[in-house]
Amino acid sequence: MPRVSAEYLAARREEILDAAARRFAADGFHRTSMQDIIDEAGLSPGAVYRYFRAKDELIESISVEAMGHIESVVSGGIDGEEPLADLIAGLPAAFDALGRTDERARLAVQTWGEALRNPPLAEALAARLANVRSALRDRIATAQRAGEVDPAADPDDAAKVLLGLLQGYLLQKAWDPDLDPADFGRAARVLIAPRQAMPGHSID
Amino acid sequence: MPRVSAEYLAARREEILDAAARRFAADGFHRTSMQDIIDEAGLSPGAVYRYFRAKDELIESISVEAMGHIESVVSGGIDGEEPLADLIAGLPAAFDALGRTDERARLAVQTWGEALRNPPLAEALAARLANVRSALRDRIATAQRAGEVDPAADPDDAAKVLLGLLQGYLLQKAWDPDLDPADFGRAARVLIAPRQAMPGHSID
DNA sequence: GATCATAAAGCGAATGCTCGTTCTTGACGA
DNA sequence: TCGTCAAGAACGAGCATTCGCTTTATGATC
Structure with a gap:
């Protein structure tokens, strides 16, 4: 099982949530695009969608x-x-x-x-x-x-x-x-x- | 209806606003599409855009x-x-x-x-x-x-x-x-x- | 007062773009 | 080597908006 620790996964998830919270607070839910969140988190679409099924x-x-x-x-x-x-x-x-x-x-x-x-x-x-x-x-x-x-x-x-x-x-x-x-x-x-x-x- | 009275135009405008208000109240500004408003008003895109420049x-x-x-x-x-x-x-x-x-x-x-x-x-x-x-x-x-x-x-x-x-x-x-x-x-x-x-x- | 000409009002298919999401590919740790 | 994680190009749907055409109320003409 070539994996990462559960802590790593949880931390990543939290990073994404924090990035999303910042953008949502700034622009509102529907004026914030997934790309905005992806950029803010410094990740790729694929990465974000691994942690969250949808916007x-x-x-x-x-x-x-x-x-x-x-x-x-x-x-x-x-x-x-x-x-x-x-x-x-x-x-x-x-x-x-x-x-x-x-x-x-x-x-x-x-x-x-x-x-x-x-x-x-x-x-x-x-x-x-x-x-x-x-x-x-x-x-x-x-x-x-x-x-x-x-x-x-x-x-x-x-x-x-x-x-x-x-x-x-x-x-x-x-x-x-x-x-x-x-x-x-x-x-x-x-x-x-x-x-x-x-x-x-x-x-x- | 060409060259109609100012009252007619104002009434139409009000109809569109009322339709938009109903849909906006129900679905929120950004979950409401222009088509929703157009349908609610019973008009066509062209008609609505004659009265309002944009959403x-x-x-x-x-x-x-x-x-x-x-x-x-x-x-x-x-x-x-x-x-x-x-x-x-x-x-x-x-x-x-x-x-x-x-x-x-x-x-x-x-x-x-x-x-x-x-x-x-x-x-x-x-x-x-x-x-x-x-x-x-x-x-x-x-x-x-x-x-x-x-x-x-x-x-x-x-x-x-x-x-x-x-x-x-x-x-x-x-x-x-x-x-x-x-x-x-x-x-x-x-x-x-x-x-x-x-x-x-x-x-x- | 009936007809016509005109331009405003309306229509709706078409457009271009943005968005959320997927999928293939590669890298890397176990 | 295998399974997981990340990357990012690509896709299709849905969106706001446009545009050329049709319809029709109105004012002019006879």
């Missing part, structure tokens, strides 16, 4: 990976013990802390549009969103019990709103890489929790 | 139109005299009131991605966003003076947050047409103004 497979891999990063940022933040307001204020910065922020934000926007048209992608996205929403919902319910959030809010709907907030941040970050995550987070916190915890709302 | 011109027209609708909804809402909380709660419903909500939401998402790559589109989008942000900023400053919003918030950053909220709603609406604008708006209002106006914050 769609590349798009799906990149998209699912991109969703995973965002999901892990939100889920990771939710697990903390900090007040909800701090969590919200910190999410933009937490996303930026992943690195390669511009690329990630742009890929996220591309992925959102792609999911409207690509059923497997839509399914993957829906599943991950459901996870995030459910974690957020629980976190909000807890915050309500602690008197941090008005008990009149429906936790399910409030979760959608908070998720929307982060999506809006990502979108604006994709357009403007100079958008400051701390400023955005601080403004979100002040809007949502004007004077720290609301007095007199605790359920006990 | 990109179609994409730009549709995109700019889509942005305009969103801008007018937000700007229209901002002009009102209602409390900021009511404005925020009502924006999702106001967008839905435009009609053809699913199509509009999906087109908006497609446009966001396209603007990342298409300079003229990016410019048009940036200009409209600047308008909306500036109107929101003024509205927030007014609300702060009225004691509706914590004066600690930077109006500029707060405007970005509120804009992000609406963008998040549009995105979620594109994925899930059943998303209820009233629920979303109500949750946003409760989160941002937990107990109506905050007491004791008026500057006078």
Whole structure:
């Protein structure tokens, strides 16, 4: 078996994915040609097609990976013990802390549009969103019990709103890489929790 | 039909734009072929190319139109005299009131991605966003003076947050047409103004 | 008001090009 | 020597766009 190590194969695959991510982020999925990716990776068509059956497979891999990063940022933040307001204020910065922020934000926007048209992608996205929403919902319910959030809010709907907030941040970050995550987070916190915890709302 | 009225020409042009919008919303800009649009409009290639020089011109027209609708909804809402909380709660419903909500939401998402790559589109989008942000900023400053919003918030950053909220709603609406604008708006209002106006914050 | 001439409006086969993908060939490690 | 990996020329499909022809509404003419 004249072969190469499994590590070599995995590394090659990752190289191709990285190259594809760079080009996809820059030009969008459908304005990026396979040749663009092949050139960016410094390989040949034959080589790339040994690792990925088709362009769609590349798009799906990149998209699912991109969703995973965002999901892990939100889920990771939710697990903390900090007040909800701090969590919200910190999410933009937490996303930026992943690195390669511009690329990630742009890929996220591309992925959102792609999911409207690509059923497997839509399914993957829906599943991950459901996870995030459910974690957020629980976190909000807890915050309500602690008197941090008005008990009149429906936790399910409030979760959608908070998720929307982060999506809006990502979108604006994709357009403007100079958008400051701390400023955005601080403004979100002040809007949502004007004077720290609301007095007199605790359920006990 | 030679030498026809200007109204006839405008109506034809509008027919083509409508057909293109339907297909673009369904399949995305780049998965929609000119033949798809031509078939949807019930015309021939020659006819369509008489009204639009190229596919990109179609994409730009549709995109700019889509942005305009969103801008007018937000700007229209901002002009009102209602409390900021009511404005925020009502924006999702106001967008839905435009009609053809699913199509509009999906087109908006497609446009966001396209603007990342298409300079003229990016410019048009940036200009409209600047308008909306500036109107929101003024509205927030007014609300702060009225004691509706914590004066600690930077109006500029707060405007970005509120804009992000609406963008998040549009995105979620594109994925899930059943998303209820009233629920979303109500949750946003409760989160941002937990107990109506905050007491004791008026500057006078 | 019927006929005609004109040029705009529409048609659709044809074009040229780009793209994703395949396949043959060669190189190289085991 | 054998199987794997990479290379890159080649291919066919599908795309946006063009162009020469046909159709037809309109204004002029009688």
